[in-house]
Amino acid sequence: MKGEKAKGRRKKLIGFLKQNLVVILTVSGVLVGVGIGMAMRHMNLTKAQMTYFAFPGEMLLRMLKMIILPLVVCSLISGAASLDTRSLGKLGGIAISYFLVTTLIACSLAVALAFIIKPGAGAGSLNSNTLGLANTIPINKEPVDSFLDLARNLFPSNLVVAAFRSHATDYQNVRTGNTTAGNFTYEKIYTVKGTLSPLSPPLLQVPMATEIEGMNILGLVLFAIVFGIALRKLGPEGEELIKFFNAFNEATMVLVSWIMWYVPIGIMFLVGSKIVEMEDVVLLVTSLGKYIFASILGHIIQGGIILPLIYFAFTRKNPFTFLLGLLTPFATAFATCS
Numbered sequence: 001m002k003g004e005k006a007k008g009r010r011k012k013l014i015g016f017l018k019q020n021l022v023v024i025l026t027v028s029g030v031l032v033g034v035g036i037g038m039a040m041r042h043m044n045l046t047k048a049q050m051t052y053f054a055f056p057g058e059m060l061l062r063m064l065k066m067i068i069l070p071l072v073v074c075s076l077i078s079g080a081a082s083l084d085t086r087s088l089g090k091l092g093g094i095a096i097s098y099f100l101v102t103t104l105i106a107c108s109l110a111v112a113l114a115f116i117i118k119p120g121a122g123a124g125s126l127n128s129n130t131l132g133l134a135n136t137i138p139i140n141k142e143p144v145d146s147f148l149d150l151a152r153n154l155f156p157s158n159l160v161v162a163a164f165r166s167h168a169t170d171y172q173n174v175r176t177g178n179t180t181a182g183n184f185t186y187e188k189i190y191t192v193k194g195t196l197s198p199l200s201p202p203l204l205q206v207p208m209a210t211e212i213e214g215m216n217i218l219g220l221v222l223f224a225i226v227f228g229i230a231l232r233k234l235g236p237e238g239e240e241l242i243k244f245f246n247a248f249n250e251a252t253m254v255l256v257s258w259i260m261w262y263v264p265i266g267i268m269f270l271v272g273s274k275i276v277e278m279e280d281v282v283l284l285v286t287s288l289g290k291y292i293f294a295s296i297l298g299h300i301i302q303g304g305i306i307l308p309l310i311y312f313a314f315t316r317k318n319p320f321t322f323l324l325g326l327l328t329p330f331a332t333a334f335a336t337c338s
Contacts, residue, residue, distance in 0.1 A: 022260050023327040029264035030271055037275025045276060054273030060266025063259050068215065071256065073224045074249040080228025081242045088229065102310070106302050113298050119291035145169040145207055154240055156219035166216035171205045 017024065046055065082149075113119075149169050156162035231238035280285060291322065308319035 006054050020327065022263070025264035026267060029266075029268040033268040036268065040272065041278075050273065050276060053276065054269060055269075057266050057270025057273055060259075060262060060270060063262065063266075067252065067256055067259060068217075069220070070248065070252045072217065072221055074202035074245050075222060075251055076224035077228040078242070078249045081231045081238070081245065082227045083229075083232070083246070085229060087230055092199060097311075102307065105306055106298075107301060109298055109306075113294045117290055117294045117297075119288075119294040141169065142207070150218070153216050153218045153293045154222050156216050156223075159220070159223060162216035162219045164213070164215060165211045166214050166219075168210055168212045169207045170210040172208050175203055190247075190333075201211030 080088075135293070146169075149167055152167045156167075231242050231245075308323070311317070311319040311322065
């Protein structure tokens with residue numbers, strides 16, 4: 001009997017290891033990457049050597065970015081086309097309500113933790129150079145421009161361009177002055193160049209439409225959902241195209257499964273290279289210790305308590321069983337800073 005129990009436990013252990021092998025390898029890759037990075041910090045690598053060391057991690061990021069577009073578009077088209085159009089409005093309302101409620105809870109939690117922990121205290125000795133970042137001053141965007149950018153990105157003018165660029169409002173400082181000619185008053189706008197004299201017209205910040213690097217995921221998502229609904233509306237005429245996108249989605253998932261086996265290796269070099277690039281890890285941890293603690297605590301409360309409670313309230317199922325299946329994407333997202 002004892003032999004059979006031991007054999008059964010061994011089978012369960014082997015089954016668990018096989019089922020979660022990618023997760024275990026990914027977490028191991030993160031830990032090994034931290035160790036390698038800490039060990040190589042004292043080797044004084046040149047810029048070229050650091051680039052070569054980070055190359056496997058760079059390849060992982062390029063693979064993940066490559067697969068995002070077909071994965072998102074095809075899966076959404078396939079999913080939207082498989083839904084009943086009569087229940088689509090109800091599902092959409094539930095999804096939007098869930099998004100708004102959880103976002104409001106997350107914002108409230110973040111504000112509360114910021115007031116309680118005060119993460120900015122003690123970070124005065126840290127600067128952009130210590131983090132290896134460009135020493136640039138971010139521009140405060142007006143709320144109305146943020147909402148307008150959101151609306152513009154929802155309806156991209158070119159789907160091909162939306163795959164790698166998105167719309168954003170930038171600001172340009174201009175000089176303005178009023179000149180009267182007869183009964184007409186008009187405004188002159190001058191681009192600011194050089195030093196302003198005391199007699200110069202006052203500065204005015206004017207919003208300018210720009211295109212920035214980065215996939216316009218909002219526009220692609222909206223188009224994919226609407227396109228899938230349109231295919232569903234076509235009836236038998238759209239069945240062939242729906243089958244095409246279903247097959248495309250399945251093929252993309254196969255590619256994703258192949259990429260996931262490279263994730264542990266790529267993450268190991270990615271984490272290691274980032275640690276090597278840091279100028280002072282101790283200063284980073286000590287200066288941003290409260291911020292790191294507040295961020296981790298907020299994620300634990302939101303993802304480990306609030307969202308599971310919402311899941312349990314509506315499904316009456318164990319939320320942690322569901323979360324267990326998300327370990328692989330969680331580990332990948334954490335290690336790649338996505």
